[in-house]
Amino acid sequence: MPRQTYWEAAVTFGLKTLLVAVTMLFANLASAQDLSPLQTLLQEHREILEKSSRRTIGPAIDAIADSGLDAAPELLSRWQNKELWQREEDGLFFYTEDAGKDAEGAAQLRLIDIGDGSETGLAPKSAMDQLKPNSGIRGMIGAALVRFQLSSPDAAERIEALDAISRDPEASHLAALSRAIDNEPDAAIKARKERQHRLLQIRFAEDTATRIDAIESFAGDLGVDVRAALNPLVVTRRAVAETLPEDPDIAATLTPGSAQLTRFEAYDMLVKEGLAPPLIDPAAQKAALEANIDGGAVAGIPLEELDSSAARDRAYAVLVTQGAVEPAATLAQIDAILGAHVFYERYTAAEPRVVASALATLVSIDRSVAINQVIDLVLDALSLGSIYFLAAIGLAITFGVMGVINMAHGEFIMMGAYTGYVVQLFIPDYTLSIIVALPLAFAVTFAAGVAMERLVVRWLYHRPLETLLATFGISIALQQLAKNIFGTQARPLTSPDWLGGALVINDVVSISYIRIAIFVLALLFLGLFLLVMNRTRLGLEVRAVTQNPRMAASMGINPDRINMLTFGLGSGIAGIAGVAIGLYAKVTSELGQDYIVQSFMTVVVGGVGNIWGTLLGAGLIGFLQKGIEWFNPSNTLAAQTYMILFIILFIQFRPKGIIALKGRAAEA
C-alpha cells in the first residue's frame, strides 16, 4: 500500500460509494413501486432463490411459509409446479401464462402479480427466467405446503394432506400437524389428525417420554400404519463376539444352524469380522487344486485319489503348508470355530426404553391381530362352508333322500352357471339378469334332472353302482358338450354393483358382499328345504317313499312321480347353486367337477339322509380347509390333500357320518 497514491484510494472509495448508492437507489426505486409484501419477501431472499440449491433454500421456504400472508400457500404450490418466473430486467417474480406470440413471432408470456393475482401485462419469454426447483426442493416446498393444506377450509384437501403425510412421513410434518389439530372442525378428520400426530411422534419426537407415550397409546391397534411405524424401532443387527456383551440392547442370542441363522451365514459373519479364515467351498477348492497340478499329482497326492472330499482337504492342507494357496477353513473345521463364538442380535434403531415399549406394544398388537384373524378365518370358513352347502344340498336330496348317487350333479351346477352367463348375454342389466337367471337356472336343471331320472336313473334304482357309472357317463358327455358349445375359456358371470366390494370391519377383518349373499342364499335354501320337507304334501310323500316305497304306494302315493320330482328338485337347486358359484368363480366346463368331490364329502361326512348332517358336514369341511390353509397359507393344494386324508380317517370313526340314521331307515 505504501506505493498507492491518495488519488487511487480516493477513486476506489468513490466508485464503491457510487455503487452502493446506485444499489440503494435501485432498491428504493423498487420499493417505491409499491411492491406487495410477498414480493418484498421474495426480493429479500432473491439470491438464494436464484441459486436454487437444496442446501441453502431452506430459509427462503421457511420465511414464505411463516410470513402469514394469504397468498403464501399459492406461491409455494405454484413454485412447486414450476410456474414462478423472474423478470431478468428487475428481478421481480411473477406467475405467468402462455400468451401466444407477438407480431414478430417471438413467444411471450402474460405476467400475473404474485400478490393479488392481477394481470400486469405481457413480456417476451426471452426476458423471463423460469425458477426450476429440483425434486429435492419440491419436496421441501411440499412439506411446507402441508401445513396450509392441513388447515385448508376444504375438507378434501385436508384429508389429502393427511394421506400425503401417511404415505411419506417427515420430521417437519410433526410441528405442522400439532398446530393444525386444535382448529379442526370435523371430528373424524380431527381424530385422524391426532392419530397421525401420534404416529409422527413415534418416529420423530425428540423427547423419549413423548415417544413412549405415543407408542403405548397404540396398544392393540390393528392399523398397518402403526406396525409400519413401530417395526423400524425394533430392527436388529446381527453381531458376533467371543463372549456375550452385557449391554441392555441385546435382542436375542442366535444358535448357528438354526432357522434364524444357518451355519454358513454364521460363518460368513465371522469371516467378515476377521475372526476366522474364509471358508472354501468345494468348487473353489477344486479350482485351487486344479491350479496346482504338478506332474499328475497335487501336493504329492495322485490325481486319481482325489475323488473324495477328505482326500481333497488333505491335498489342500499340504498346499497351504507349502504356501501355494491361502489358508482356508474346510467344512470339517467350521463347527469348532463356530462353537468358540457367540452370535446375537442387537437393537440399533432406538434407545432401550423406546425399544422395550415398542416391543410391548407390538406384542399387544399381535395379540389383537391374532384375535381378529381368527374372526376373519371364521368368516371365511363360514362362507366356504355355505358354498359347499349350496353345492351339496341338491346332492343331499338325490343321494341322501333317494339313495341315488348322481355323478352329473357337478354338471348341473355348471349348467346353472352357464344359464346365468347366457341370460347376461340377453339382459345387460346385471341386477335384473340375476333375478331372471335364478329361476331360469332352476327350470333348466329341473328339466334336465327330470329327463335324466325318466330316461336313465329309474331303470337302475336297484343297482346303485351302475347308477354311479351311468350318471358319470352323462357327466362326461355334458362336460364335453359344454366345452363344444362355450369353448374352453372361462366365461364371465358378472355380479351386480351392489354385490361388489367388501364389508370392511377393520384392517384385518373384511368379507366381500358376494360371500355374504351366498351365505344368505344357503340359509334361505336350508329354510326352504325344511319347509318343503316338513310342511308340504310333497315333503310328506317324499319322506314316505324314502322310508318305504311299497307302503307309500299302497297308501295312494305314486312313487314314480315322487322320485321324479325329488330328483328334479335336487337338480334344480344345483342349478341355482351354479349361478351363485359362477358369480365369484370362473364359469368353465370344469366348474362342476371342482365341487363334486367336496360335495360328496360333505354329504358323506354329514351323514346321508339328513339335512342337518349336510349342514354340519359343509361347516366342518369349510372350517377344516380354511384352518389347514391358515397353518400353511401358501399351499392350498396341500390343504386339500390333508383335508381328504382327514375325511378318510373321520369315516373310520363315524362311518355313517356325523348324524347317522338309526333303525330301519339306515338299512334302506
Add this chain to the structure above:
Amino acid sequence: MSDATLAPRRPRFMLVDKPSVLIFLAALGILTLVVTLLSDGMGTGAISTSFVKTLGKTLCLCLVAIAMDLVWGYCGILSLGHFAFFGIGGYAIGMWLMYERTRLIVEESLAGAVLPPTPQEVSDAIAVQIFGVVGASEFPPIWALAHSLPLQLAAVVVVPGLLALVFGWLAFRSRVTGVYLSILTQAMTLALSLYLFQNESGLRGNNGLSGLQNLPGLDDVPQATLSLWFFWASALALALGYLLANWVVSGKFGNVIRGIRDDEARVRFLGYSVEGYKLFIFTLTAVIAGIAGALYYPQAGIINPAEIAPIASIYLAVWVAIGGRGRLYGAVIGAGFVSLVSTWFTGGQAPDVNLGVYTIKWVDWWTVLLGLSFVLVTLFAPKGIGGLVDLITERRAPDRHGADLGPDQGSFREDEASKE
C-alpha cells in the same frame, strides 16, 4: 359262478381250466407274433414304432383292467382309485430310469474333468439336472433308493401294495361299502394327485418325470427295438396276470369273493372273514395295477400327476363295464377296444362327419359319444361286449335253472328274480 360250482372237478394243478383262457392266450400269442413280425424293429415296418408302443400301452391297460375286474366284477368293490396304484408303479420305475440316465449323462460330462469327481459332486450335479425345473437342487428323501434298480422294482410292488393294505384295512374294517367306498377311493386318488402336484412332494410337481422312454445304458438300441421289448414284456405280464386272476377266481376262493359281491352279509354269517378276503383282493389288484403302471410309463415316456386324477380311474371302470365285468376276457376286450378306439378318435384319424349345417369333429365329440354309449351299455347291455359271447354259448347249451343272474342280481333266487 355256475361253471366253477357245477363243473366236474378237474385236477387243480392245471391253471387252464376253461376254454376261454386257452382262447385268450392263443389270441394274445398270435397278436404278439403278428406285431413282432410286422414291426419296425424286425425290419418290415408295416407297423410303426409309435403304434407298437400304443399296442404295448394298451396291453398294460388291459392288465390293469383285469385288476379292476377282479376287484369290482368279482368282488363287488367299485374302486375308483386303482389308477393311483397304476401311477405309483409308474413313478417308482420312473424314478430309477430318470436317476440312472441322468447319472450316466452327468458322469460322462464329468469324466473330462481334471480331478475325478467326488460322490457329492456327482450327486449334486444329478440333483440339479433333475430338480432344476422345480427350483430345487437337492435330492428329497423320497429319492433315497432311486439309485438301485432292484429296490425301485420292489417299490413298484411294495408301495401300491402297502397303500392298498392300509387304506383297505381302514375302509373295510369300518364296514365302508358300496358307493361310500367308491367315493372314498376317489378321494384317495384325488388326494394323491393333489399331493404330487406340489413341488414340495419331491417328484417334480406338475412336470412329472420325463424321458422315461430311454433306458439307461441302452442308448445304442433304437426305439423300434425297445418298443418291441416292452411290447413283449407287456404281453407276458398280461398273460401271467390273466392266469393269476383266473386262478384266483376259480375254486373255492373265487366262490367266496363272488359270494361277497352278491350278498356280503350272508357270506359273513356263513363264517367267512369277509374283510380278509376283500383286503386280499384289494391289495393283490393294487399290486397288479402297480406292475402294469411300471410297464406302461416307460412306453409312454412321461408321467405326471394328471395321470392319476380321479377321472382316469373312472375311465378304468368304464372300460371294464363296456367290456363286460365279471369275466376276465371282458375286461381285456373293454380296455383294448375302448382305449384303441379312443386313440383313433382323439388322434384326429377319424373322418369328420359333415351334416350340412354342422361338421362333427370327432376330437370334440368323441367324449360325448363315449359318455352316451356308456349310459346305453349300462342300461341295455349290463353284460357289456363280453355278453355277446353268451349268445354263442347259450346257443350250444340251453339256459338252465339256477343260471347266473348277473353281477348285482346274483343274490336273488330264481323265483325272486322272476317276480321283479
